[in-house]
Amino acid sequence: MGMTLGGAPLDVRSQNPADARVMNIDSECQPKLTKKASGNKDQPPSPRIGLDLFGGDKIRCAGPGYLELLLPDGLMRITRSEIMWITPSQTTKITPSKTQFTIKDGFTVPAVPTNSAFSEITKDLAKYGVPGATRGPQPVSGILWPSDGSAVIAEHFVIRWVPVAQKITISIKSEQSDTTLWGPTEIDGNVGSLRPEGVRWDLARDKSQAGNHQSVLTLSLAYGGHSEEVHFSLVGGQQEQEINSSLNLWENHTTGLALHLGRGYSFLRHQLFDEAAAEYDTALNFAPNSRYLLEEAILANRLAGKRDRAKELQMHLESQSESIN
C-alpha cells in the first residue's frame, strides 16, 4: 500500500492531513526545524524527506543548499537567505511569482483552512447527491464478511458489515439455481453482525452436487439508495473432503501450537478466512509474541472482516517491533 518518494515510505493508512511536507532536501541545506510551541518538550524531529509539517512549524536551511516543501498550492523551494535585511515579519510572506523563496529565520508553514471557501455549496452538494466516480480511499466494502471470493462452512456461517445507523436488508441467493436461500430480511444496521437462521443450504448443495461444481452464493446488502453484493462459495462435496483430510493429517501428527498453525494454514488455503482467524487466535495463546504468527493472524482476521481484532493484533505487532528496536 505504501509508496516511496525520495526513499521515504508513505503509508496512507497511518497519516492525517498535514499542512506541508518535506519533499526534497539538498545535501548542503543543513535543515533546521522549529516546531510550533505545543508544550511538548521533546526535541523536534530532524527534517527528512517525507516529514509532515503543520501550521506554525518553522523550517529553514542553515547551509547554502535548498529544500522543497509541498504546500496545497504546489511545490515551494526554500533557500538560505543571503539578504540580511529581511525582517522576521517579511519572512512568512509567500510570493507566488517567485520560484525560490529566500528566508533568514525560517519559513513558517501556513495552516490549511478547515473549511472550503464556499461551505454552503459543500452543504448543498451533500444534500443533493454523491460522487458517481472513483475516488479514494476506495474500494471499501460495507460487507466485511463473507468477502468476495471467500468460502464458508454452512454451520459456522456469519455475516459481518460496517455498522450503519439505519435498517438494512440482507438476502442470500444461489447463483446456479437463482433461488433465494434466505431473506430478504430487514434488520438493524447498528448490530454489525448476524448469524442467520433457517438458511436453505440444502437448495445450494443439491444444485452443486447435481452439477458437480462449487455452489456460488450472492449476499446482497441494501440500505437507503446504497446496495452492494459479494459472491462467495459454500464448502461442500469434494472440497469438504479435501479440507477434512488435511485437518485430519494435522490432528493425527501434531499437537498444540503446530496443530493450530496447520489447521489455520489449511483453512486459509481454502479461503475459509473466518475459521483460519479462529485457529490463529488460538495459536497465539501458545506464542503470543511470535511475529510470523501475528502477521498470519492479522491477515486472516482482516480477510474475515474482523477489523477490530486485526487492529488490536497490528498494534501488538508494532509494539513488538518498537521494543526490539
Add this chain to the structure above:
Amino acid sequence: MKTRHHGKAERPPAGQESPNSSSSEDQQEKRVRTAKNSFWFALATTLAIAVALLALKERVEKTKYGMLFEQMSYDLLQYRLKPETNVPLLVVDISSIPMVSSNGLKPRLVTDRRQLQSVVDVLTEDSEKAPRAIGLDVDFSPDQYGYADPDDWRFLNFLLKKRKETNIPIFVGVNDSLALGPTNWLKEPIYMPLAACVVVPFPEPGQSTRSMPEWLQGEYHGDYLTVTTNRCYSMGAELASAKPDPRASEKTDSLACVKPDPHIFVNPDVPASEMPVDLAPASLERDVPASVKPVPSWLRFAIISSTMRNGQRLTESQFLVDFSALEILSNCRLQDPADSALEVKDKIVILGRTDQTNDTFTVPGRPEKPYPGVFLHASAAYTLLRGNPLYRLTDSSRRIMDLLFAVIIFGAVTAIRVFRTRKNVGDFNENSYTRVISFLFALAVVVGTPFLVRIFHVMWDDFILVSIALVAHPLIERKIDELDDRIRQRSPSSDQSRTKAKE
C-alpha cells in the same frame, strides 16, 4: 350510479304509453326533468367519489406500499423502453488500473495516473480510429489540501495538450471542488474546460436512481456584494454535446498548457518537454453543452422533461434517464483498452471502474444488481444524444387525468343509457355497465401504458394505482347506491307512521 333508481322508477314500460296525449306529454316532460336531475346528480356523485379516491391515492402514494407500486410501475415502464440499434457510446473498464497512494498532503488512494495517461494515449494515438469524445469517470476534485495527487497538474496538462492536438473533447470528473470557487473546480482556471460534474443525485424515498443532473449552478458570494454564478455541466451533458470542433485548435491555443502557478514547476525531475509554455490567461467561455429537449410551451402544464432543485447556493437541473441501453453498454465494456478489437472510432468513450468500486447505484427496470456510476453517466449521455427525453407528468396533469378517467367512464355509461332509452331496449343496469367499463378501462391502462411508453416516452408511474382506483370506483358507487336504497326504503314507512300518529 344514481341514475339507475330514477331511470327505472320514472320510465314507463315499453309499449304501455298512455293514450291521453296531454298526460303523455306531462309524463315525458317529467321524465326529461328527472333524467336531467339524475344526470347531474350522478355526475356529481362520480366526481365526488373520484376526488375522494384521488385524495386517497395521494395518501397511499406516500406509504411504503404506495411507493412500492410506483416503483414497480416505473420499473416496468423503463424495462419497456427500447434502445436504439446503434448506441454511439462505449464504457471502457479501468478496474485493472490499480489504486495507488498519493503523495499529497491529505493521504488517499487514487487511480494510477500514469496508467490512466497511457490509456488516453492509446485511445487517441490513431486519428483515423479516434473516438468522438473521452470522459474519465474519475474524481479529480482538488480540496483545500491541493490536488488528490500532487502531480495531477501534469496529467491535466497532458489532457489539454491532447485536446489541442486531436480536437477530441476530453473531460474529467469533479464534484466537491465546486465549493472551492467559481473557477477553481480543477484548482486553476486554465483547467476549467476539462471539468465535468460527476454527481449522482439521491433518489426519492423508495425509489431507485431515476434522474441525473444536466448541470449544477453554484452561486458564489464574494466581497462587496458581488455574486458570481457558474454552471458545471454533468459528464453526460458534456459528452453528449461533444463533436470534433473545427475551431478547437484555435480555441485551445489560448487554453493549452498555460503554466498556472510558476512556483509549482520547480521539480527538477520534470523533463523540459513536459514543462508547459507560458500563454495568455485562459478564456473561461465554453460552448453550451447538450441540453434536454424542452417540452412545447402549450404542453408544459401537463408534462415536463427536466426539473429544477434549489439549494441555498446550488441549483440543479435534472432529467429522467433512459436506461434502455444499459445492457448494450455493459456488454461493450472492454477490459484492455489496448485490445486490437477496440472499436472506438466516432464513439463517445467513458473510462470508469466497473468492478471493485463503491459508486454503485440501483437503477429502475433493473433492480437485480447495482450499477457503477460510469454506466449512469453513459446512460445520461445516451438519453441526451437520443434527443427524445423521458417526460414526467406534472402534479396538476396527474390530478386532471385521474378525474378525466372518472368522467370518461361516466360519459360512456351515460351514452349507453341514452342510447338504450331512445331505443327502448329493456331494463338498464347501470352498475353492471359501470363495473364492466371501468374494468376494461383499467385493463386498457395497465396494458396500454407500458405499450405507449415506447412511443410517447411519458413515465406515468402511478398507472397501476390509477387502475386500482378505476376498479374500486364502481364498487364504492354500488355501496353508496345500496346505502341510498336502504334510506329510501326506510323513509316511506317512517312517513306513514308519522301520518298515523297525527290521525
